[in-house]
Amino acid sequence: MGATAVFRTCPTTGLKVDRDAESLIRWNAVAAVVFLAIGGTFALTVALTRWPAVHLLPPDWFYLALTAHGLDALLVWVIFFEMAVLYFASAVVLNSRIATPKLGWVQFWLMLIGALMTNVAVLQGDSSVMFTSYVPLQASPLFYLGIIVFAVGALIGCGVFFGTLVVAKEEKTYQGSVPLVTFGALTAAIIAVFTLVSGAIILIPTWLWSMGLVSTIDTLMYKLVWWAMGHSSQQINVAAHVSVWYLIGAVVLGAKPLSEKVSRFAFLLYILFLQYASAHHLLAEPGVSAEWKVFNTSYAMYLAVMGSMIHGMTVPGALEAAQRARGYTNGLFEWLRKAPWSNPAFSGMFLSLVFFGFVGGISGVVLGTEQINLIMHNTIYVPGHFHGTVVCGTTLAFMAVTYLLIPLVFRREIKFKKMAQLQPWLFGIGATGISMFMMGAGTLGVARRHWDITFADAPMGFDYPAAAFLMMGLNGLSAVLAAIGGAMYVIVTVASVFFGRKLAENENYLGFATAGEGIAPTYGSSKHHAIPGTVVLVAIFFVAFVLYYFVNWKYLSEVWPLS
Amino acid sequence: MAIAPPSERVWWNEPIARTELVWMIVAFLWGVIMFFTMIFWHIYGEQNLATESYRVNPESFAQRADEMIEQYTVREEDGFPVVRPPPGSEVYLIARAFQWYPLLELQKDKAYRLHLSSVDVQHDFSLQPVNINISVHPGYEHVLTITPTTLGEHGVVCNEYCGLGHHMMIGKIYVTE
Ligand code: HEM
Ligand SMILES: [Cu+2]
Ligand SMILES: [Cu+2]
Numbered sequence: 203m204g205a206t207a208v209f210r211t212c213p214t215t216g217l218k219v220d221r222d223a224e225s226l227i228r229w230n231a232v233a234a235v236v237f238l239a240i241g242g243t244f245a246l247t248v249a250l251t252r253w254p255a256v257h258l259l260p261p262d263w264f265y266l267a268l269t270a271h272g273l274d275a276l277l278v279w280v281i282f283f284e285m286a287v288l289y290f291a292s293a294v295v296l297n298s299r300i301a302t303p304k305l306g307w308v309q310f311w312l313m314l315i316g317a318l319m320t321n322v323a324v325l326q327g328d329s330s331v332m333f334t335s336y337v338p339l340q341a342s343p344l345f346y347l348g349i350i351v352f353a354v355g356a357l358i359g360c361g362v363f364f365g366t367l368v369v370a371k372e373e374k375t376y377q378g379s380v381p382l383v384t385f386g387a388l389t390a391a392i393i394a395v396f397t398l399v400s401g402a403i404i405l406i407p408t409w410l411w412s413m414g415l416v417s418t419i420d421t422l423m424y425k426l427v428w429w430a431m432g433h434s435s436q437q438i439n440v441a442a443h444v445s446v447w448y449l450i451g452a453v454v455l456g457a458k459p460l461s462e463k464v465s466r467f468a469f470l471l472y473i474l475f476l477q478y479a480s481a482h483h484l485l486a487e488p489g490v491s492a493e494w495k496v497f498n499t500s501y502a503m504y505l506a507v508m509g510s511m512i513h514g515m516t517v518p519g520a521l522e523a524a525q526r527a528r529g530y531t532n533g534l535f536e537w538l539r540k541a542p543w544s545n546p547a548f549s550g551m552f553l554s555l556v557f558f559g560f561v562g563g564i565s566g567v568v569l570g571t572e573q574i575n576l577i578m579h580n581t582i583y584v585p586g587h588f589h590g591t592v593v594c595g596t597t598l599a600f601m602a603v604t605y606l607l608i609p610l611v612f613r614r615e616i617k618f619k620k621m622a623q624l625q626p627w628l629f630g631i632g633a634t635g636i637s638m639f640m641m642g643a644g645t646l647g648v649a650r651r652h653w654d655i656t657f658a659d660a661p662m663g664f665d666y667p668a669a670a671f672l673m674m675g676l677n678g679l680s681a682v683l684a685a686i687g688g689a690m691y692v693i694v695t696v697a698s699v700f701f702g703r704k705l706a707e708n709e710n711y712l713g714f715a716t717a718g719e720g721i722a723p724t725y726g727s728s729k730h731h732a733i734p735g736t737v738v739l740v741a742i743f744f745v746a747f748v749l750y751y752f753v754n755w756k757y758l759s760e761v762w763p764l765s
Numbered sequence: 766m767a768i769a770p771p772s773e774r775v776w777w778n779e780p781i782a783r784t785e786l787v788w789m790i791v792a793f794l795w796g797v798i799m800f801f802t803m804i805f806w807h808i809y810g811e812q813n814l815a816t817e818s819y820r821v822n823p824e825s826f827a828q829r830a831d832e833m834i835e836q837y838t839v840r841e842e843d844g845f846p847v848v849r850p851p852p853g854s855e856v857y858l859i860a861r862a863f864q865w866y867p868l869l870e871l872q873k874d875k876a877y878r879l880h881l882s883s884v885d886v887q888h889d890f891s892l893q894p895v896n897i898n899i900s901v902h903p904g905y906e907h908v909l910t911i912t913p914t915t916l917g918e919h920g921v922v923c924n925e926y927c928g929l930g931h932h933m934m935i936g937k938i939y940v941t942e
Contacts, residue, residue: 378774382767448767462776488818488907504796511792579898580924647893649924653932660933664920763811764911
């Protein structure tokens with residue numbers, strides 16, 4: 203089989219690229235972008251409806267659009283793109299052929315068909331149950347079946363990834379241990395298996411129930427197992443986008459990890475502690491003991507959080523060390539000022555890193571604190587938090603790496619370069635805006651998944667403070683900004699991939715400035731350059747974290763006592 | 766580079782630079798602090814969610830609620846009974862699409878045992894503007910001891926999507942001296 207694989211050599215990185223792997227990466231990435239466009243369109247209609255002065259959609263369409271937005275953005279866009287990342291991080295990065303390309307295509311078609319089935323179910327209007335589909339609300343059987351088919355596809359994709367690692371090892375396509383990016387992708391894939399199996403355990407009985415073959419599903423059990431899929435899959439996203447950060451740092455700045463040991467240890471923490479994640483979603487539930495909540499919600503003393511905090515230093519630290527090795531040693535931040543900001547892969551990556559840490563990361567830990575959860579649970583603070591993680595973090599990182607994939611994998615020249623350079627900024631700032639304003643509205647008590655906070659059709663009213671309306675309006679404005687940024691991404695990607703000039707076989711082209719070549723900072727241990735700039739950034743982050751954490755305890759202490 | 770195998774084959778024996786080591790220790794200790802803060806709050810804090818819960822069938826829950834309503838209704842508002850149970854008593858609040866039933870009137874600084882359950886799908890008790898948010902499941906009865914500390918009219922919003930009328934589901938808790 204190995205003999206049948208056809209390779210080309212990448213003129214930019216010198217890597218050997220299996221043509222089958224290349225097509226699979228291309229098609230998965232294209233599918234991802236298409237669903238991002240659909241999910242993003244729904245997002246805009248949702249956000250405009252929640253802008254009280256606009257209130258775009260009628261209620262049934264709002265709940266339908268919100269269901270479709272959650273599914274297409276969180277599930278379909280992210281997981282399709284992750285399949286592309288897995289194939290890239292295995293076959294391409296390891297110089298290997300891809301194991302069983304045929305199964306790779308099975309992955310692609312199952313996921314596509316599954317996604318279409320679920321979308322059809324939602325658009326038919328009888329499955330507006332939100333992407334969480336909490337029982338006993340019931341969607342049509344097609345809704346659950348589509349997700350199951352999609353998940354089976356993704357599971358097969360993980361299998362192809364593991365197979366490729368084995369092939370690469372046996373055929374000795376690399377020396378020593380796998381690269382860090384591949385290690386991070388491996389982390390993501392291992393977590394994905396746990397996640398997808400949990401998904402099957404809960405969705406298959408729910409599907410049978412929707413056809414009348416199972417009589418009841420316990421609501422609490424459903425939530426526990428559903429979130430073993432739903433939250434653990436967020437660890438997949440984190441592992442994947444952290445790998446992408448390292449990847450972009452390597453390609454654009456020639457950055458090496460400061461310490462392979464530290465970075466890999468941080469990934470390992472994700473694997474060891476992911477299975478506790480589901481508990482976040484049960485903090486406000488009856489029937490669960492406090493001990494269980496405290497232990498699980500903290501991932502056994504915040505060890506997975508520690509993993510992310512470590513990456514929070516080692517990712518920018520690797521960039522700084524590389525830049526300092528290149529001679530940008532003035533002051534604390536010359537390395538950062540002189541970074542290739544004109545390259546959207548870099549600007550997107552750095553914004554993703556900062557916003558993920560400051561917006562998504564801090565709010566996540568606070569929200570997941572057992573008692574503090576009481577003053578935030580199911581308010582619009584929750585979508586505020588996770589747009590900080592999955593939009594500012596994951597989505598922006600994936601957008602950024604697309605600007606490398608277009609030349610390296612699609613072998614096309616990038617079209618509309620000015621637009622591409624502006625894109626991460628508009629999208630990043632817009633996405634941060636929606637995160638912050640939804641969080642702000644949530645602390646004022648605004649409910650998530652709610653069509654009308656004026657309660658105009660309700661038998662009685664309740665007046666939210668004016669500031670809450672202001673926040674929801676600012677959220678709408680930010681959403682417009684983010685939607686423009688998202689549309690620019692789709693335009694640049696589609697135009698380049700389908701209409702960009704084809705690159706010649708041996709054309710070394712990356713489209714945008716990089717930090718130049720010829721540096722290989724030594725890593726590991728005390729040998730790397732000191733990273734004072736990163737230390738300052740990390741210190742600011744830590745102070746913000748601690749303050750925000752205790753401020754929220756203060757808020758909690760002011761609400762009605764309860765026990 | 767992160768896309769090449771580690772240049773030191775035995776990378777796991779490399780010493781760790783001080784900066785990273787210090788940060789790892791700080792991150793770990795901060796985790797420990799956050800962990801024990803939750804436990805501390807269980808002992809000394811006043812806002813802890815009760816874990817007293819029972820499996821219940823919707824009819825029996827509704828029946829007990831009706832008994833309370835019959836006994837302590839003081840007036841009607843928009844077709845809803847307003848119930849003023851004595852301090853310390855068992856207070857029932859039914860969640861159903863799309864109502865919180867009945868409306869309650871409680872006294873400030875008095876403790877009540879509030880029983881929450883749903884008779885159909887999942888809902889979410891969101892007390893505003895206090896901003897206390899608790900999931901309400903069908904089949905589970907959740908018993909909390911609450912002590913109102915703010916006077917006036919409070920809204921009870923539904924915070925979990927429960928069907929097309931979700932945004933019309935609103936109740937009231939009045940707090941008087
Ligand atoms: C233009 C960009 C985006 C905008 C303006 C946007 C806006 C919103 C808004 C306003 C909500 C509704 C909050 C509510 O009423 O409860 C929402 C929900 C949500 N969004 Fe986004 N979003 C965007 C991109 C994304 C992306 C890229 C993802 C995933 C990667 C995502 C995942 C979700 C999820 C999972 C929900 C929750 C749906 C639910 O409650 O069932 N969003 N978004
Ligand atoms: Cu409800
Ligand atoms: Cu509701």
